[in-house]
Amino acid sequence: MGVGIMRQVRQQPKTTVDRTTARRLEMAEEFACVYVTRAHRRLRAGSRAEVLAIAGGSACFIERGSPISQCIGCGVSSPVSNAEIEAIEEFYWSRGTQSQMVVSCAFAGELEEALRERGYEQIEENLGFVRPLPLGTQCAAPAGYILRELHEDERTTWAKIQAEIFFADSEEGAAFKPTAEVIAQAEGYRCYVAVAEATAEIAAGGGICIVRDGKIACLAGAATYPSHRNHGLQNALLQYRLADASAAGCTLAFVSTLPGTVSHRNVERQGFVEAYERVVMAKRPSDVHRR
Structure with missing residues (x-):
């Protein structure tokens, strides 16, 4: 059974793309993490890098504290069950790191709510931006x-x-x-x-x-x-x-940035439009996994 909606986390989340496009964008971000995880396992001796395909997304682990060590892509195509959340937690906690999930707010609000009820905390909020390709602009380098x-x-x-x-x-x-x-x-x-x-x-x-x-x-x-x-x-x-x-x-370019940053302003100047909000939710290992 999928996670039910207990309360609305975000009222009318802002989005400019449909669920199909959002899934394409999140899939691309997911694959970007998967590619790095696989490369780490291939290139680094003794690497513990691993990918767990689950809940329509991927839980990636390279090492503790790595920004690549997160679960991404879950909840966009279909609801995420409690059993799947528990499996993701076990995947990370058994490796001695926090369970960290990227949630697309416009299409996975019920997942965000479920994670909060399980004790997850929001550690980051970013904005996903998209723009169509090809370009009609020149790529001149600055002088010097x-x-x-x-x-x-x-x-x-x-x-x-x-x-x-x-x-x-x-x-x-x-x-x-x-x-x-x-x-x-x-x-x-x-x-x-x-x-x-x-x-x-x-x-x-x-x-x-x-x-x-x-x-x-x-x-x-x-x-x-x-x-x-x-x-x-x-x-x-x-x-x-x-x-x-x-x-x-x-045919599409996607980038996520922190709100109000130089990167945020740069991508808007280059024709990107905000697609949807994303939050990163994290929960530390339980006591049983710390021992």
Whole structure:
């Protein structure tokens, strides 16, 4: 039996897409996590990376504390049962980490409610944005910079930018850097850089994951070193990635951002429209799993 609706969590959640399109978008995000998880298992000796296909989505685990270690895609196509939630919890708790689920609010409100009743807490809210492809825009690089795809021998540098910018050079950043190197080698992923012509140093980086089955490009990893900001690099890299995705046959581009951020404003300027809200819900292991 599916989870029943006890009360409405969000009144008339904002959405501009239908359930079918939402499922395509969430599927693409789901596959992006699955591809990285599989790559981690393939590339890292002793990796405990694992994927559990469940409830129409996938529970992915790489390691404790990894942003990839989350369940995504559940509840969009059909209700999620209590037994399935328990199985997801067991999957994560048996690996010593919190159970973390991404919930599409517009189409899985009953799942959000069920998780709250089980003691889950909201740890993040983000907005999903979508835009059609192909593009009609030019992809000119800002003066003094070159835009191009990442070279194989630059993966470590690209990963360093991602880790330092997103985690403010913290311990979490140091822990994420090896995963970022895996992302650069995962199925479907293409990584890009902006290079300063004067010094030949990488100033900014970004990536996309192309999910060919759904013809969707998921954008991620837009990061610029502080010394190279305010030159329009992120907008330029965004246009460059979208053009490449269009050339690869994608018909939609999807990105999730935190509300009110620079990334939020950048994607709106590039023609993205808000598709729906998403929340990340988490619950720590129970006492029985801590022992």
